[in-house]
Amino acid sequence: MTFRVDFRAVDLLELLRRPEGKTLEFKRDLSSPAGVVKSVVAFANTSGGVLVIGVDDGSRHVRGVAEPLDLEERLANVISDQIAPRLVPEIEIIPWRGTHVVAVEVFPSPIRPHYLASTGLDAGVYVRVGSTNRRADPDLVEELRRYARGEAYDEQPLPELDSEAVDFRAASELFAPVRKLRRADLETLRLLTVHQGRTVPTVGGVLLFGHDRARLFPDAWIQAGRFAGTDKSRLLDQAEIRSHLPQATEDAIGFIQKHSLHGVEIGPVRHTDRWSIPPVAVREAVINAVAHADYRQHGAPIRVAIFDDRLEVESPGLLPFGLTVDDLHRGVSKLRNRVIGRVFHTLGLIEQWGSGIQRMTAACLDAGFPPPLLEEIGIRFRVTLFTTRVTAPTMDETDRAILNALTENGGLTSEVAAAIGLSTRATRTRLARLVERGLVREIGTSPSDPRRRYYPAT
Missing domain, CATH: 3.30.950.30 (Schlafen, AAA domain)
Incomplete structure (x- = not known):
């Protein structure tokens, strides 16, 4: 046969x-x-x-x-x-x-x-x-x-509300560092839409800047906790972050930075505390969770959990239909929330579409950490970033020269530039990359602070 x-x-x-x-x-x-x-x-x-x-x-x-x-x-x-x-x-x-x-x-x-x-x-x-x-x-x-x-949930109109349900003042304040927000921009960004002849807010408009978001979407907030050890048996600190989503993203990242996420590097003679997880990986994990969460779900907010050996960022919702974890590793991405994604992109929180997971992975590997663990757990999605280095960070001669130039007292950009023989601009770019990878710390009043000092992250 x-x-x-x-x-x-x-x-x-x-x-x-x-x-x-x-x-x-x-x-x-x-x-x-x-x-x-x-x-x-x-x-x-x-x-x-x-x-x-x-x-x-x-x-x-x-x-x-x-x-x-x-x-x-x-x-x-x-x-x-x-x-x-x-x-x-x-x-x-x-x-x-x-x-x-x-x-x-x-x-x-x-x-x-x-x-x-x-x-x-x-x-x-x-x-x-x-x-x-x-x-x-x-x-x-x-x-x-x-x-x-081909529609997104956060583009759906909320016809029971009027256009004033979107807090224009709050939106304007968050957009101020980027550009002046006009009322007409609310429709361009799809925070408002025309439905049956009326201008009404979209789901995304209320999620981002709604006066009544807490009532309509009671789980659209971030629960953050710092735990002792490697499980949730003892809580050291916690925060309920309920600010507007763009600000909530920054507040969650600030909570993680507050707890400094020091890990342990195992050496031949002694254990050395090292600043763990590249900041760029932390930002990508938190921003992706907020931008891709399934806000239809009820019962659990976005969660950020810090342990001694890892950071877990968990959001409600399966991956968008047609997408698998393997697709994410290959750089394939589907934006669940188009309004939130559009606003985050305009605010500079999302730099390049579909590159977040790959950028997160590259930053971890370059800094000597394991790659992020991506998991669908029930109907939630979790990103785990580990805080113990498994290999030496990837560095070239210029990176090593910068780290050698930084002492316990830190250094200004101009001082580091003079020590390594590069221009101030080129040195600033190099320092920013080392900060993103968690190899250098920066302290200053703002990103543009001319007296900003850089320290080795040890």
Whole structure:
């Protein structure tokens, strides 16, 4: 008997090396078609995935299937009959050491949400959360619809409010260091929008600068804590940061800086306290959490937790549909909140679209720290930055010369420039990079303070 086989699309050996998760599931057989259908729906609604039939999900033992062609036909019929709108995944028969398995490759669907035809749209929509399928609540179903329409939640109008719900004075004060804000800019930035002939605030407008944000979005704030040791058994300090989101971002970063995040570098003779985590990585982690949080969710704010060995920044919401953690490492990004992203970009909080994770990773590696750990935990997303160096920082001769020029008394830019033979401007740029990587500390009244002094971060 000859089977139709495609060796290129699915690499079974590579799949067997991976754990089950957001985009992969193993099934021993097709004895329970309902579970298979739920997985196919969840993959299509979330980020796509591969379902392999003929493999024990616990042991990864490849049992194979007895009649792969019959199974392929049965699968195609089950998927066609039991899922709406109709899905047509790739079904492949893959040979394996004298037997065969059947793989169903599901791509992220442009016509979300898909659902079980037997239970309907209200109760039959599933999404992938880790290695499980979760039934979507009405808010998540509406999010899937918005995604299919190319809309963002924070662009939605709030017709029950009027334009004065956005605090123009607060917005103007936060924009003042960048530019003068005009009332017409509120519509350009989509803080306000026209809905049925009336100018009303958007969700993003209220989240960013709303007078009544606390009532409408009670979880749009940042909970920050400093814990003793490496768990949450003893809290040393905490803050509830409820300022407007652009200011809340800076306040959260300030809380982290306040606790100085000193880690330990293990040396051959003694342990040396070192300033840990590059500031640029801290900023990116906090800004990304605020800009990408799912503000539809209720019950938990954005959380910043500082431990002796790490910093955790956690925000509500799965990754945007169609996105995986591996995509983030490759620099792929999808902005969940376009209004917040647009305002943060204008304020200079977001420098370059889609580069935050890569910039965070590069800063950690250059400074000798492990790369950030990115995780979807339930329906939340967490970034963990570790505070113990595992390698020596990456430095060239100029970097070393700067560190050698800095003493316990610190140095002005002009003094460092004279010591290393570079211009003041070039030295200032070098110093800024060393500060971002956590190798140098700076102390001054403002970024433009001419008497700003730089110190080795030890």
